Amino acid sequence: MEKDPVILSAKGLTKKFGGLTAVNNISFELKRGEILGLIGPNGSGKTTLVNLLAGNLRSAGGEIYFNGISIKGLPPYRIGRIGVARTFQIVKPFPGMTVLENIAVGAMNGRSGKKRTIKKAFSIAEEVLEFTGLSNDSGSLAENLSVASRKKLEMAKTLAMDPEVIFFDEVMAGLNHKEIDRSTEIIQKIRERGISVLMIEHVMRAIRSITDRIFVLHHGNKIAEGTPEQVLNDSEVIKAYLGKRYEQLIK
Numbered sequence: 742m743e744k745d746p747v748i749l750s751a752k753g754l755t756k757k758f759g760g761l762t763a764v765n766n767i768s769f770e771l772k773r774g775e776i777l778g779l780i781g782p783n784g785s786g787k788t789t790l791v792n793l794l795a796g797n798l799r800s801a802g803g804e805i806y807f808n809g810i811s812i813k814g815l816p817p818y819r820i821g822r823i824g825v826a827r828t829f830q831i832v833k834p835f836p837g838m839t840v841l842e843n844i845a846v847g848a849m850n851g852r853s854g855k856k857r858t859i860k861k862a863f864s865i866a867e868e869v870l871e872f873t874g875l876s877n878d879s880g881s882l883a884e885n886l887s888v889a890s891r892k893k894l895e896m897a898k899t900l901a902m903d904p905e906v907i908f909f910d911e912v913m914a915g916l917n918h919k920e921i922d923r924s925t926e927i928i929q930k931i932r933e934r935g936i937s938v939l940m941i942e943h944v945m946r947a948i949r950s951i952t953d954r955i956f957v958l959h960h961g962n963k964i965a966e967g968t969p970e971q972v973l974n975d976s977e978v979i980k981a982y983l984g985k986r987y988e989q990l991i992k
């Protein structure tokens with residue numbers, strides 16, 4: 742039987758914090774092998790939406806399907822085991838462990854974690870270390886890393902979990918142009934491995950160059966969805982979000 746072209750779908754997700762509706766009745770689909778961009782102003786609900794998808798927060802209503810299975814209400818570790826991994830906008834390494842050890846912890850969790858011995862986890866970690874360009878930092882303590890390496894470590898930990906879907910939450914924030922290009926390449930290579938990606942990013946150069954589609958949140962509502970070309974030229978998106986970024990975008 743042919744696989745469903747949609748790997749993950751969300752229907753009617755909502756999250757309120759007191760009187761504030763951070764995510765308002767959001768539905769979207771992530772296609773198999775796609776890089777889907779999620780953009781929007783600060784505070785528009787992007788991270789909250791990822792928290793709902795990854796089980797870190799619970800949606801009031803709605804549904805989330807991964808490979809046709811309902812995952813809404815499952816705790817994060819179970820969602821990880823099924824094959825969904827996420828990075829954290831505020832990076833969360835084990836500070837007193839080395840980079841290699843941090844990645845090995847990722848390899849002990851996620852889809853294949855239960856089957857792996859510690860030795861196997863470390864050999865996976867070595868591979869991921871090289872893939873993400875972190876080899877030189879292998880023995881460094883996570884707490885001593887540069888911003889760029891910390892962001893890469895977040896990506897590396899998720900990759901080691903052997904996921905089918907990854908949510909990247911601003912893995913390029915604080916990076917310089919060269920580092921952004923490197924991270925862009927890594928995300929492209931991740932997709933080539935067959936992993937489907939939902940990518941939150943404010944770096945428009947990266948968003949425009951690698952996403953297949955984009956959707957936009959504003960005050961918790963979806964205000965646009967389509968190809969990068971359509972969305973980044975949408976007058977409502979320019980008004981609500983791009984504003985000054987637009988200059989940078991058309992360069």
Ligand SMILES: Nc1ncnc2c1ncn2[C@@H]1O[C@H](COP(=O)(O)OP(=O)(O)OP(=O)(O)O)[C@@H](O)[C@H]1O
Binds near residue numbers: 781782783785787790
């Ligand atoms: N745990 C929480 N308790 C109360 N309010 C929250 C909580 N988490 C987020 N919010 C609020 O919900 C709204 C959406 O926040 P969220 O972090 O999802 O935005 P974002 O789009 O990721 O922003 P940014 O681009 O700055 O990362 C904001 O108004 C934020 O202050």
Ligand SMILES: [Mg+2]
Binds near residue numbers: 787789830910
């Ligand atoms: Mg955020």
